[in-house]
Amino acid sequence: MRTKNVTFKSPWLPYLLVAPQLLITAVFFLWPASQAIYQSVLRQDAFGLRTEFVGLANFRRLFADPLYFDAFVTTVVFSALVTGISMLAALVLAIMADRVLRGALAYRTLLIWPYAVAPAVAGVLWWFLFNPTIGLVAYALDVLGYEWNHFVDGTDAMALIVIAAAWRQVSYNFLFFLAGLQAIPRSLIEAAAIDGAGPLRRFLTIQLPLLSPTVFFLMVVNVVYAFFETFGIVHATTRGGPGNDTVILVYKVWRDAFEGLNLGASAAQSVVLMVIVIALTAIQFRFIERRVEY
């Protein structure tokens, strides 16, 4: 296994050096994950006085539950929209920033800032902007003849969380797209220009194919983000409403556990999510290993 022979004088020093990382992994991943798996096969009464082993009953109930299926569909729609919108917007911005010669650093810095904003704060920010009573954007839409109300209209609510979630991710995607674009040798673009290709064709036939590893990587990262890191946004804006129109899987996990007090069902959902994230990560690693090389 060992490719390099690093020798430590004391036998416990290497263990000490990896201990912090192991400890963090244990406390924040292994323990909660094992708890989730453990709890997913239990059922508790509402007061937590009695706990019984129910096997896979929680999972069976879950997959038979139309609400869970709805949440699944909502999540797929939500993550597709977030991924698509944030990647497209980031790509457009990256293409423009790639062409800017003067003040490029300032543009880049400003475009990266939103990523530093916590999801919940981003949610609140957009909630204010779109608030039907006091929101600036809602007011503007009203002037344009669109009556925005995400408290009543499920589509509006979905649009709100998509915008809030995608906005933050644009920065991240932008960084990767810009780096990807700048890694393409200028002479390739110039060769294509001399070969007769206009800007759009150059982009479609040269830049985009060469960006495809970046596109794929970002797609996985964005789906993972939309699936798992958007709880704060939903919680700060729509709280899953109106009705269940914006209940995504992570939100349902939280709501069933802490509002519904159904720990077993919530744990089963966590396990399902865990399987999804493991699958996505596996796909990502697998494809990053054999990246398109040229």
Added chain:
Amino acid sequence: MAAIAIRDVTKTYGKLRVIHGVSLDVDDGAFIVIVGPSGCGKSSLLRMVAGLEPITAGEIAIGGRVVNGLEPRERNVAMVFQNYALYPHMSVFDNMAYGLKIAGLAKADIRARVERAAAMLQLQPYLARKPRELSGGQRQRVAMGRALVRDPDVFLFDEPLSNLDAKLRVQMRLEIRQLQRAVGTTALYVTHDQVEAMTLADRLVVMHNGVAEQVGTPMEVYRAPATTFVAGFIGSPSMTLLAASVAESGKGLALDGGGLVKPRDTALPEPGRRVLVGVRPEHLSAVSAPNADLELKVTAVEALGADTLAHGVLCGRNGAGATLVARLPGGTRIGPGETLPLAIAPGATHLFDAGTGRRIEPAGR
């Protein structure tokens, strides 16, 4: 095929002026090499012809049509880049066919053209490969093929051989020349390698600090370099330049280190004028002491096989201090520390004005 006319072209980047008014006429079908050290503006000039850089002032016309405001694709030029700039995700065939597809040619026509070019460049076995599966020389050929299939008005070469090893470079140099002759397309070729420049060019443009110092056939430039820069740049090893002044009443040239040289078959300017005396290493020959124009104290000897280069310092009655290189026949036996009497070939002395560095042409010649 087309002639190129470059009129008073200048180029500035911000406040930095890199090309100071270059004019050049290229005949239809000619092979012109622009040569100069890095940073002399030669690549910028080429890129302005290609349309990759805007022209700050002046005018460039291809085939009588001013192209200043035209996009690269509207100029009908083809360019071969230093790093080849092959599309890495496309096969060799698709690389060559890219421009033709954009031009909207029929599939059969594209195939015929690519195959003809591939045959000329011995690329048929590689048409299905990706550029990364090719050697440097093959990639270079694909880049040439991509230029060739489009049948452009002008070929532009931006140091196309500098990424190849020495042997391949010589081979590709010959191939490029033969190919250009075969298709008869006007070519502009940029390089910093004076050997490439001498061997490829119909006419040579020597650029230095954004100025075309001299334009002429390779032999014209070699025989009569217009400036001390050209004199030093063209020819290998470089021409030696010695500071001197013209002595009284036709006695010769008084070298600054002391001593007098009287070059044969060379008209001297008026006495008292400060000059630089240029002598090429290959125009020096070892002679017996009484016939010597110069005496060299040898400090280092480089035996190259066919030639032997003797580096040394001038000494004795013919001045002292200045360093000089002489190219002697291969078998010459000489060692460091020896004194070597040298004669300058008749008519092979170059005189330059010490102030301007420009060649002094003898009056009445």
